[in-house]
Amino acid sequence: MEFYLPTKLFYNIEAFSAELDKLGEKFLIITGKSSKYNGSLDELTRILNKTSKKYEIFDETKENPPKELIEKIIEKHGKDWDVVVGLGGGSPMDTAKAAAVLCKNNISVEELYKSQKYDSAANIVCIPTTAGTGSEVTQYSVLTINGIKKGFKHERIFPKLSLLEPKFSLTLPRDLTISTGLDALSHAIESALSLKTNSFSELFAFKAIEIIKETLPKLVNDLKNYELRKNMLLASTYAGIAISITGTTIAHSLGYSLTTDKGIRHGIATAVFLPFEIENADNKNSKKVRYILGDMLNFLKKLDVQISFVVNDQEISKWAENVANSSHVKTTPGNYNYEKIKQAYYWLIEKSGIYRG
Ligand code: ZN
Numbered sequence: 546m547e548f549y550l551p552t553k554l555f556y557n558i559e560a561f562s563a564e565l566d567k568l569g570e571k572f573l574i575i576t577g578k579s580s581k582y583n584g585s586l587d588e589l590t591r592i593l594n595k596t597s598k599k600y601e602i603f604d605e606t607k608e609n610p611p612k613e614l615i616e617k618i619i620e621k622h623g624k625d626w627d628v629v630v631g632l633g634g635g636s637p638m639d640t641a642k643a644a645a646v647l648c649k650n651n652i653s654v655e656e657l658y659k660s661q662k663y664d665s666a667a668n669i670v671c672i673p674t675t676a677g678t679g680s681e682v683t684q685y686s687v688l689t690i691n692g693i694k695k696g697f698k699h700e701r702i703f704p705k706l707s708l709l710e711p712k713f714s715l716t717l718p719r720d721l722t723i724s725t726g727l728d729a730l731s732h733a734i735e736s737a738l739s740l741k742t743n744s745f746s747e748l749f750a751f752k753a754i755e756i757i758k759e760t761l762p763k764l765v766n767d768l769k770n771y772e773l774r775k776n777m778l779l780a781s782t783y784a785g786i787a788i789s790i791t792g793t794t795i796a797h798s799l800g801y802s803l804t805t806d807k808g809i810r811h812g813i814a815t816a817v818f819l820p821f822e823i824e825n826a827d828n829k830n831s832k833k834v835r836y837i838l839g840d841m842l843n844f845l846k847k848l849d850v851q852i853s854f855v856v857n858d859q860e861i862s863k864w865a866e867n868v869a870n871s872s873h874v875k876t877t878p879g880n881y882n883y884e885k886i887k888q889a890y891y892w893l894i895e896k897s898g899i900y901r902g
Pocket residue numbers: 678728731732797811815
């Protein structure tokens with residue numbers, strides 16, 4: 546298939562709530578603590594109270610949701626839900642997707658990765674309050690299973706409905722604005738370079754790169770600017786649509802270990818490998834990325850991106866093995882094997898100028 550997006554997207558809260566009303570009577574809201582402060586949780590409960598829906602709130606989501614978290618939600622709130630709402634950044638949305646499948650199937654969290662084991666899920670609704678993951682328009686959910694960050698994919702976890710409301714991201718601090726913005730940029734660039742790219746994914750990917758290039762450097766010095774927030778949310782949704790077609794490529798796979806083992810935020814951990822990926826892609830689209838964005842390393846430096854962690858050769862070998870076993874290798878141009886993957890890590894540490902040991 547070239548293009549499939551079954552998610553209804555809304556800007557307008559009242560129009561969104563009319564659609565939400567049709568999805569069911571019982572709502573499980575999955576969120577973190579920040580939705581209490583950015584106005585999004587109040588807005589959602591106001592809508593649900595107006596139509597006397599039954600709802601419960603789980604507000605203990607964590608970054609890089611581990612499988613134990615999903616199990617805890619089901620244990621605490623049960624499975625009898627028509628709708629599971631993911632409210633927040635990528636973690637609550639991805640957690641909601643996993644929980645929605647478990648609500649309708651007697652399977653374990655590990656079995657979410659065996660797509661033939663299930664063909665149903667509770668209705669999924671996403672309300673992003675950051676501009677980064679694009680989870681509001683994808684069939685992906687990334688969880689952490691036994692210390693390894695890995696995504697699962699299923700047509701049934703496309704959200705039925707998503708609300709794009711930029712005002713919820715107005716209170717996002719500078720560091721999270723940068724890391725989530727760079728996640729969106731990674732999605733767009735990795736999609737553009739992917740061997741699975743098509744004319745639809747390219748349309749969304751290149752538009753997202755264009756917007757992020759213009760918007761993100763301004764936004765980091767003007768965090769309360771509604772127009773800039775709106776542009777970033779739009780760009781991250783475009784980038785999400787692009788990866789719903791192509792998936793992500795090697796930079797995501799390389800970054801996962803930096804996040805799980807060294808606590809580097811997902812968007813940063815991924816974006817620092819983009820210069821290497823672009824350089825090694827060396828095809829028509831990598832030239833176009835350069836033409837639109839300029840030099841990727843300069844873009845990162847302009848945003849003051851630096852990372853520091855302590856690592857040894859043994860760890861790098863283990864990380865490289867994980868990447869070599871990931872599906873991303875097959876869709877990335879540049880013939881990545883174990884040695885070349887290791888080279889990417891050593892490039893970051895020894896040559897990029899971003900790494901401070
Ligand atoms: Zn990502």
